[in-house]
Structure formats: structure tokens, C-alpha cells
Amino acid sequence: MRIKFLGTSSAVPTSERGLSAILVKVSRDTILMDCGDGTQRQMIRSRESPVRINKIFITHLHGDHFFGLFSLLQSLNILKKRDDLEIYAPEGLQDLIHKVNEITMSRESPFDIHFFSIKSDKEYEFSGYKVKFFKVDHAGFETYGVRIEESQKPGRFDPEKADELGVPVIMRGLLQKGFSIKLPDGRIVRPEDVMGPPRRGAVVVYSSDTRPTDSVVRESRGADLLIHEATYLDDLKDRAIATGHSTALEAGRVAREAGVKKLVLTHFSARYRKDDMPKFLEEAFQEFKGEVKTAEDFMTLDV
Numbered sequence: 001m002r003i004k005f006l007g008t009s010s011a012v013p014t015s016e017r018g019l020s021a022i023l024v025k026v027s028r029d030t031i032l033m034d035c036g037d038g039t040q041r042q043m044i045r046s047r048e049s050p051v052r053i054n055k056i057f058i059t060h061l062h063g064d065h066f067f068g069l070f071s072l073l074q075s076l077n078i079l080k081k082r083d084d085l086e087i088y089a090p091e092g093l094q095d096l097i098h099k100v101n102e103i104t105m106s107r108e109s110p111f112d113i114h115f116f117s118i119k120s121d122k123e124y125e126f127s128g129y130k131v132k133f134f135k136v137d138h139a140g141f142e143t144y145g146v147r148i149e150e151s152q153k154p155g156r157f158d159p160e161k162a163d164e165l166g167v168p169v170i171m172r173g174l175l176q177k178g179f180s181i182k183l184p185d186g187r188i189v190r191p192e193d194v195m196g197p198p199r200r201g202a203v204v205v206y207s208s209d210t211r212p213t214d215s216v217v218r219e220s221r222g223a224d225l226l227i228h229e230a231t232y233l234d235d236l237k238d239r240a241i242a243t244g245h246s247t248a249l250e251a252g253r254v255a256r257e258a259g260v261k262k263l264v265l266t267h268f269s270a271r272y273r274k275d276d277m278p279k280f281l282e283e284a285f286q287e288f289k290g291e292v293k294t295a296e297d298f299m300t301l302d303v
């Protein structure tokens, strides 16, 4: 799975950071999680083609997470996107998009858009991975976190075992694809004779906007990567509570409780600059001793 941060600021953009948007490449899909104002330009700047996106997840209907969708859809019309687009969002977005299209008399779209209303704990199975949306705690506003889990991968091929069993090199590919083979002397070799146990696919969880909450801990248990919002440093915890956000210290605590492998903080208040980022790391590290990063626009991670 490849994750690219396109926007890492909360509420308003800054000279350093765009509004919330994360691009995920998994299996054969290109997913956009949230689409703040300016997202399409961020994509173009980082050489990502908006036409490639085939799924969009909008975690909640606060403007900084989806106002970029209208202009993105207009560009996809102009660029003549052909493949279908699926949009997963809380109830209400579909009507809004139709209304905007009607008022702006936008031209007939050359591709089909399929809308899915997100419901809590709803899971979707796609080819090569699955996605679960779950409710988080954002000052009473309907907001969902996202868990993406790749399908199991076959175990590792053990060339030494294959040598021991006398499997000719030319037949090894079949075993790796899951077929049993018959050797020239009549012996049968099964895939499990030369392959390790199946490996779990990568798990990535995105908290969206939230206070520290049990559902994020539950869904990110043992995850390879937790992307957690850290709108504030802990001296502004009162503000975080009032607005339904988290501090870096709290995000670190969630990561520790969930036992994730890696934590990336994002969604920073516009009051913070790049120079403040070491303080975010320090706070999160007080709670979580694993690997912590602060996201910045265009940062890319392979999980």
C-alpha cells in the first residue's frame, strides 16, 4: 500500500500545508481519503493524475474535508475521465453534489458516479483488500474513521526446501502460484511443502477528526500504520476538547493503547509552523515508543 499526504492542515490552509487529503494506492485502486479545497492542485503538483482516482472516501461533511470535491469533479468532466467513480460519504453529500451541478449547469458527466452512504461498522470487500468505516468522536458531528486491510498474502517461497526436494527451477513458479506439481520421479510436491505460512496484509487506519476514542484503538489494534489527527499541542487541550480534536500527546496514547507499529500525526492547526513539528513528535513520543512521524504535504509512505 502506498500512502501520499496531499494536505495536512486543519480548518484553513497555510503557506506550508494544504487542507486534508490523503491518496492511497492499494491493489489496483487509487483512493482519495478526504478532499479539502485545493486537493486537485496538490495532486498535479506531485505528479498524480486525478483521472486515476476510482474511489473517494469523505470522512465527514466539514468543509475543510470535502469542498475540493466540487472542483475535482468538474476537472474530471473536462479531462474526460471514463471509468466509474465511487464516492463513500455520510448521507447528504449526494444531494449537495446534484444541487451544485444543477445550479452551475455543469455538463453531463462522461463517467458514472456511484454513491454509498457510510454507516458505522460497515465493511466493503474489494479485490485485494477490504475497508471498514467506524464512528469516531468529533464533537457530536457525524464522522468516520477508516480502516484499510490488504488481503492475506501467500507465504514466502523457500528455495532451499525446493532444492532439498529436488524441484526443477522451471516448475517452481507453479508452486508459488498455489499449484501442486508432480516431479519426473512421480513424487508430488505441494505448495505448503516449499512456502512459509500465509502473511497478513498491511493494515492502515485513518482516524479522521476526533477526540481520542475507543473505536480508533479497537480498529487500529496491531495496525502497521495509524494516521491520527493532532490538531493541537497539549497546552491547548481545552481547545481540543471543545472542538472535538486531539493533541499530539493524546494521539500518542491512542497509538500506545492500540499497539500500532507506526504513528503519523496530521491535521495541524494553522497556528503551527514547520518549526513546531519537533514538539509534536516529542509529545507523542512521551506516550508511544514506536516510530512517530509528523505528516507534511507530499510525504509518501510505503506500508
Ligand SMILES: [Zn+2]
Pocket (backbone or CB within 6 Å): 010, 011, 020, 062, 064, 065, 209, 267
Ligand atoms: Zn478537519
Ligand SMILES: [Zn+2]
Pocket (backbone or CB within 6 Å): 060, 062, 138, 209
Ligand atoms: Zn472536522
